[in-house]
Amino acid sequence: MENRNRFAFGKKNYLIMFAGIIVLALGFIIMSLDKEQYGLGFMGITLGPIVVLIGFAIEFMAIFYKDKTNA
Template identity: 60%
Template sequence: MRDEPVKKIADTTPVAPKTAPTRAFATEPVRRDSAAALPFGRQNYTLMLAGIGVILAGFFIMSLDKEEFGFGFLGLTLGPLVVMGGFVLEFFAILARPKA
């Protein structure tokens, strides 16, 4: 017997067209608790602005020193202490829990 090549038959099953996946739309936006949505409260931002003001005041105090190269009391002692106090205030402003 002679081997005859196998004829391929075209697949005639209907193929559904591919569509983009759809997602369900919510009728109402999801509302979150306002205290949980924001990491900082009004008190935190107020303390942060006060800390920035204290830091700037410390640098201004350092610039007022009349000694050569800022080696007087204002440039070496008072100004840096005020700047450090501003950074401590910023630290507490970041770590303070917002009031609910």
């Protein structure tokens, strides 16, 4: 009988996912802190969305990360 890992991801994957969630939340917080009307300032239009995209990239990397020790 094969001893397989029951989880889809390893510990490092979940840590990277958690970091991505933090970055995503930070991006949305940055967008909400914009003081311009309707959020049309630099933070709401440029900085916040860039941070959110970085967060999604981190989540994407967490899904496809393969630990070398478990191979």
